[in-house]
């Protein structure tokens with residue numbers, strides 16, 4: 001490269017293209033890979049109407065009697081699962097657009113911070129660690145990555161919380177959308193378990209979690225469970241009940257908070 005070309009490269013502002021629409025534009029400050037127009041299309045859930053699942057509309061699901069027994073405390077989602085989000089999430093999961101993990105983790109961070117503000121009414125609240133809903137070995141091979149793990153790890157980094165690989169998906173449960181609610185529930189019941197090679201010694205480091213806040217007491221470990229889409233809440237509930245079985249390992253209560261990118 002000659003000196004003139006080098007100077008031009010250094011002085012010319014770099015034209016960047018938006019991850020979502022591909023247009024070359026000035027990209028946002030908060031969501032660094034998206035142009036302003038695309039960022040304005042994000043259907044944020046600013047005020048959840050359902051205190052349990054964080055839905056923005058009236059919620060019949062959480063009024064079902066069995067909903068009260070769900071193993072997670074609450075769910076909060078960053079955005080509505082609208083046409084824009086459907087397009088972006090499918091580009092991320094199936095279209096090789098893994099760079100969406102960056103804006104998605106920022107969106108999850110916003111939802112998490114809102115969750116903290118909501119829960120802090122009774123004193124400062126924060127999660128102790130981040131984990132995610134696993135995919136089957138078959139899906140992992142097909143996609144090359146676990147979409148939930150990728151955003152969860154980035155989120156954990158942003159929040160300076162430990163990211164812990166805790167769950168495994170046992171069987172390939174097939175396309176959920178073709179099944180009835182009852183079939184889905186049966187099918188998912190034994191779909192997840194704790195990773196077989198979890199070493200109780202690994203939980204040594206958990207002993208200090210939160211001890212500054214609650215010296216001496218048996219206080220709960222607050223686990224943030226990350227996934228991409230919340231539909232009926234079944235996946236979150238099943239994963240949460242498996243995570244609660246950690247109580248036998250660490251001899252402390254485990255509380256699970258579900259954090260999802262989109263609420264359908």
Ligand SMILES: [Zn+2]
Nearest residue numbers: 018021035038
């Ligand atoms: Zn754009």
Ligand SMILES: [Zn+2]
Nearest residue numbers: 050053059062
């Ligand atoms: Zn609800």
